[in-house]
Amino acid sequence: MKNPLEKAQKDPDSTLARILSAARRIFGEYGYHGATTRMIAQEAGIDISTLHYHWGEKGDLYEAVILDMSMDLGQKLRDVENVIHGRPLIERLSIAFDLLTDYLFEHPEISNLMMMRYFGKTRHEARLDFKVPEFTGNIARSMGLAEPKKTVPPEALMQVLSVMNAIHNFISGESFFRPMVNLERQEYIKTVKDTLKFVFIPAFAEQDRKRQDKKNKE
Numbered sequence: 001m002k003n004p005l006e007k008a009q010k011d012p013d014s015t016l017a018r019i020l021s022a023a024r025r026i027f028g029e030y031g032y033h034g035a036t037t038r039m040i041a042q043e044a045g046i047d048i049s050t051l052h053y054h055w056g057e058k059g060d061l062y063e064a065v066i067l068d069m070s071m072d073l074g075q076k077l078r079d080v081e082n083v084i085h086g087r088p089l090i091e092r093l094s095i096a097f098d099l100l101t102d103y104l105f106e107h108p109e110i111s112n113l114m115m116m117r118y119f120g121k122t123r124h125e126a127r128l129d130f131k132v133p134e135f136t137g138n139i140a141r142s143m144g145l146a147e148p149k150k151t152v153p154p155e156a157l158m159q160v161l162s163v164m165n166a167i168h169n170f171i172s173g174e175s176f177f178r179p180m181v182n183l184e185r186q187e188y189i190k191t192v193k194d195t196l197k198f199v200f201i202p203a204f205a206e207q208d209r210k211r212q213d214k215k216n217k218e
Contacts, residue, residue: 004055005064009071016054019044023055023065028109031116032062069110076103077135081142089144089208090201096142097167097196104171105189111171136160144208163200167192 008016022044026035037058041048055061080099084092104111137152145156170177170192178188 005068008064009068015044015046015050019046019051019054019061020064020068023061024069024109027062027065028112031113032058037061066113069107069113072107073110074135076100077138081138084142090205093143093201093204094197097193097200101167101171101189101193101196104167108171108174111168114168115172136164139164143204145204159204163196166196166199170195 002010004016005020008014008020011017019040023035023040026040026043029035030039035058037051038048040061041051044051051061055064077100080096083099084095087095136157137146139160140146140152140156141148143160145159146152174185174188178185181188181191183191
């Protein structure tokens with residue numbers, strides 16, 4: 001028997017899916033503690049009893065949102081890997097920055113909730129969470145920072161986390177950063193991509209060069 005999340009994902013036009021979509025927006029804007037089921041019900045255009053009938057308590061809906069986002073993000077990372085696989089490192093990084101940044105700007109609730117959960121002073125102790133270690137390890141392998149199917153070194157994980165934190169900061173902090181640099185939204189998104197490439201690609205390319213030199217000497 002399918003659970004509510006599986007039913008919502010199977011039928012995007014259903015009431016279940018409408019509530020889930022509204023919950024992603026509201027939790028993404030206000031966090032777990034700032035959001036209420038009444039706010040979510042109003043956003044979805046339903047009464048609060050309907051929300052509780054379909055999803056149960058607030059914590060149950062929040063965990064469904066986290067799992068839904070994790071599944072979406074995981075699929076996007078797999079899609080990106082399929083595009084960049086086998087390409088030279090600099091090309092892989094450039095394409096990955098473009099695709100992942102576009103995706104997260106289209107779904108800012110992911111970055112917002114990431115930042116709130118990991119850097120907020122309060123958080124909901126959910127049984128489920130974003131699959132950050134799994135995602136981070138997969139990205140590290142895709143970037144050539146670790147060997148396939150082998151344990152990812154801590155320094156490689158930290159390097160990937162530095163990239164992801166930069167992307168999430170630019171997205172979650174858009175309302176603060178964009179007026180500061182006085183850019184229209186599309187220009188801001190382009191500049192975020194260019195900045196990520198400017199900062200990270202030379203560093204990873206130099207690291208890759210040193211790695212290749214070491215292999216050649218062995």
